[in-house]
Amino acid sequence: MLKTEINELLTETGPGTPMGDVFRSYWIPALLASELPEDGCPPVRVKLLSERLIAFRDSDGRYGLIDEFCAHRGVSLWFGRNEEGGLRCSYHGWKFDVTGQCIDVPSEPEESSFCEKVKLTGYPLVQIGDVLWTYMGPPETRPALPEWEFAQVPSEQTFTSKRWQESNWLQALEGGIDSSHVSWLHSGGLKSDPLFKGAEGNKYNMGDMKPYFEVAEAEGGLFIGARRNAEEGHYYWRITPWVLPSFTMVPPRGDHPVHGHFWIPIDDENCWVFTFDYHPVRALSEVELQAMRDGHGVHNEYVPGTFRPLQNKDNDYLMDRESQASGENYSGVKGIAMQDASLQESMGPIVDRSKERLVSTDTGIIKARQKLRKAAEALRDRGEIPPGVDPAHHRVRSAAIVLPSDDDFIDAAKDSLKVNPGVRQTSV
Ligand code: FES
Ligand SMILES: [Fe+2]
Numbered sequence: 001m002l003k004t005e006i007n008e009l010l011t012e013t014g015p016g017t018p019m020g021d022v023f024r025s026y027w028i029p030a031l032l033a034s035e036l037p038e039d040g041c042p043p044v045r046v047k048l049l050s051e052r053l054i055a056f057r058d059s060d061g062r063y064g065l066i067d068e069f070c071a072h073r074g075v076s077l078w079f080g081r082n083e084e085g086g087l088r089c090s091y092h093g094w095k096f097d098v099t100g101q102c103i104d105v106p107s108e109p110e111e112s113s114f115c116e117k118v119k120l121t122g123y124p125l126v127q128i129g130d131v132l133w134t135y136m137g138p139p140e141t142r143p144a145l146p147e148w149e150f151a152q153v154p155s156e157q158t159f160t161s162k163r164w165q166e167s168n169w170l171q172a173l174e175g176g177i178d179s180s181h182v183s184w185l186h187s188g189g190l191k192s193d194p195l196f197k198g199a200e201g202n203k204y205n206m207g208d209m210k211p212y213f214e215v216a217e218a219e220g221g222l223f224i225g226a227r228r229n230a231e232e233g234h235y236y237w238r239i240t241p242w243v244l245p246s247f248t249m250v251p252p253r254g255d256h257p258v259h260g261h262f263w264i265p266i267d268d269e270n271c272w273v274f275t276f277d278y279h280p281v282r283a284l285s286e287v288e289l290q291a292m293r294d295g296h297g298v299h300n301e302y303v304p305g306t307f308r309p310l311q312n313k314d315n316d317y318l319m320d321r322e323s324q325a326s327g328e329n330y331s332g333v334k335g336i337a338m339q340d341a342s343l344q345e346s347m348g349p350i351v352d353r354s355k356e357r358l359v360s361t362d363t364g365i366i367k368a369r370q371k372l373r374k375a376a377e378a379l380r381d382r383g384e385i386p387p388g389v390d391p392a393h394h395r396v397r398s399a400a401i402v403l404p405s406d407d408d409f410i411d412a413a414k415d416s417l418k419v420n421p422g423v424r425q426t427s428v
Contacts, residue, residue, distance in 0.1 A: 002353035002369065010372055011168045011350050013265040014050035018376035022245055023049055024137035025379065025386050027146045029262050029274040030065060031055055032162055033127050040082050049136060050267040055125060056098065059084050063125035064098025065134050071102060071118045096120055128152070130160040131274065147391040148247070149419045150260065150278040158278035159257075159292050161299045164307045165341050168350040169246060169271040170372075172263040175340045176248035177368055179226035179238055180361035183209045185343070188329045189336045195277070195288065195297030196336070199254030201400045201428040204228045204236035211238075213363045216410040220244060220393025221371065223417060224364035225409045230402045236428070237409050239417060241396040242368055244375055244388035249398035250298065252427035257284055258398060259298045269349035272307075275299055275337065280397075281424045300337040309338055317342040395419035399426040 002010075013020040028048070035044050036057040043056035045068065052068040054077045068076055070089040077096070080087040086103050088095040094115075095104035100122025102115040123134045124142070129151030135142050150158050165172050175181070182190075183205055190202045208228035216223045220243040230236040238251035249260035262274040275298050277284070284292075295301035301310040311317040317333045319342075324332030333342045358366060371387070378384035387393060399416040403409060410417075416426035 001356055001358065004352075004354050006369075006373060007350070007353045009376060010369060011170050012268050013169070014268065018380045019245075019372070020049055021137070021379055022372070022376050022386050023265065024135075025141070025143070025389050026245065027126070027133040027135045027143065028264050029131045029162075029272070030125060030134040030264075031132050032160060033130050033132050036063065036132065043078055043080060043082060043087060045076075045078050047266045047270075048134070048272075049265055051121075051136070053121075053123070054078055054080075054087070055132065056080075056082055056087050058082065058086060058098055062098045063127065063132060064100070064122055065125040066096060066098070066100040066122040067120040069120075070094060071096075071120055072105075094118075098122070098125075129155070129158055130276075141385070143385075143389045144391050147394045149280065149395065149397065150258075150276040153278055153280060154283075156283040157280070158276065159284060159289060160274060160276040161292065162272050162274045162307055163300050163302070163309050163337065163341070164266070165263075165271050165273050165345065166269070166313060166349065167271065167341075167345045167347065168268055169263045169265040171344050171347055171351050172271050172273060172340075173242075173246045173248065173368070174365050175344050176250075176261050176263065177222075177224050177240055177242050177364045178362070179224065179240055179251070179364075180211050180213070183211070185330055185339050186336050188323075188327065189339070192328075193296055193336065194291045195256050195259075196253055199256065199400075199428065201236060201238075201253055204230050204402075205238075208236075211361065213361055214409060215364050215367045218243075218393075218396065220388040220390070220396065221247075222364065222367055223396075223410060224367075227409070233405050234402050235405050235409075237399070237401050237403055237413065239399045239401070239409065239413055240364070241398055241417065242364070243393055243396060244371065244386055247388070247394075249396070251398040251400040252425045253400065254427060255279075255424075256297075256427075257288060258425050258427075260398070261298070273337075273341075279425075280420075281422060295335060295337070298337050300335055300341075309341065311335070311338045311342070313342075313345055397425060400428050401426050402428055 100120035102118035211226040246263040257277040323329040375386040
């Protein structure tokens with residue numbers, strides 16, 4: 001349970017809020033690279049951390065993320081014309097480059113330097129892997145570029161999608177570090193999903209419905225270990241890294257690609273879920289890619305032309321009571337991603353954490369909240385750089401591993417939890 005003011009501290013990420021400043025310390029996913037497919041293509045509206053922005057790729061291939069609204073009289077630059085070297089407002093023709101600098105005010109005399117004094121807020125936008133990343137903090141504390149393995153492997157080894165989730169970012173993240181719901185909510189998917197089924201480890205998930213949680217500190221966040229009984233004298237460990245503020249990786253299953261998420265606030269009541277799947281040492285197969293595009297695994301189907309899931313709160317997520325009754329889908333909702341999203345959105349846009357009752361399987365969530373609170377207060381009060389900003393903190397992996405029962409999970413799995421280029425993930 002959390003006091004209301006702590007809940008607010010952790011969930012509010014608009015400009016000037018402590019958690020908003022934490023998010024503004026990192027390079028965060030802003031949009032998919034495929035949303036700006038070529039030089040001079042149409043601009044895209046992007047709302048992040050409660051700021052309304054426009055992403056565009058100019059005629060020279062430079063990316064920028066600038067204030068959505070024209071400096072003249074506030075027209076949305078989404079209506080703008082992407083012309084030579086900048087985005088021109090459709091109302092009176094003021095033109096802005098990728099940094100937000102005004103470069104032309106056609107009504108003013110050419111010799112006037114008026115436009116030099118006009119600049120919109122602008123943030124850098126950089127492509128790494130399938131994602132365009134932005135940094136929304138002060139330029140003087142801009143960190144080195146991120147080094148997440150999923151975005152650094154060759155392009156044929158990785159796939160990223162995004163979906164709109166109609167809830168605060170924190171309750172979405174909390175689902176990502178809560179390994180105990182897998183045996184319940186996702187039990188149907190373990191048997192049938194093409195990106196989950198067939199792994200040796202699945203039998204342990206289903207054979208022990210009372211996982212024991214141990215949480216270990218990491219430089220960038222936590223390693224959350226969920227322990228289940230395996231063969232005599234052994235435990236099956238599923239280890240989830242969480243790196244501040246909102247990177248999580250699901251422990252792998254067999255040789256399936258490894259997946260994970262970034263939960264990025266759109267505003268306080270909505271978030272983007274960036275979902276990646278990659279294999280550290282091999283290309284994704286055409287069958288796997290097709291399954292991802294079709295919304296299997298941790299991906300989803302869409303309302304055509306949008307990033308809104310096809311199953312959403314307006315259609316009760318296409319809940320199927322028959323498949324709920326038969327156990328085909330434990331909750332009656334199809335697909336891992338929408339099973340999570342439906343329940344997390346059902347909590348309301350910002351869940352009231354003063355009313356919850358936490359139990360031992362919530363240890364990871366409790367520790368993550370403590371770390372987030374500490375990071376927000378240390379940055380606010382002492383200007384301390386939060387964990388997870390240093391790219392060294394990004395080089396983590398999840399793991400699924402069977403260990404002798406007296407082994408300490410974090411020691412025994414140490415090498416498996418680090419990025420090791422050319423070496424496959426540790427998985428059963
Ligand atoms: S409002 Fe944009 S140019 Fe006038
Ligand atoms: Fe889940």
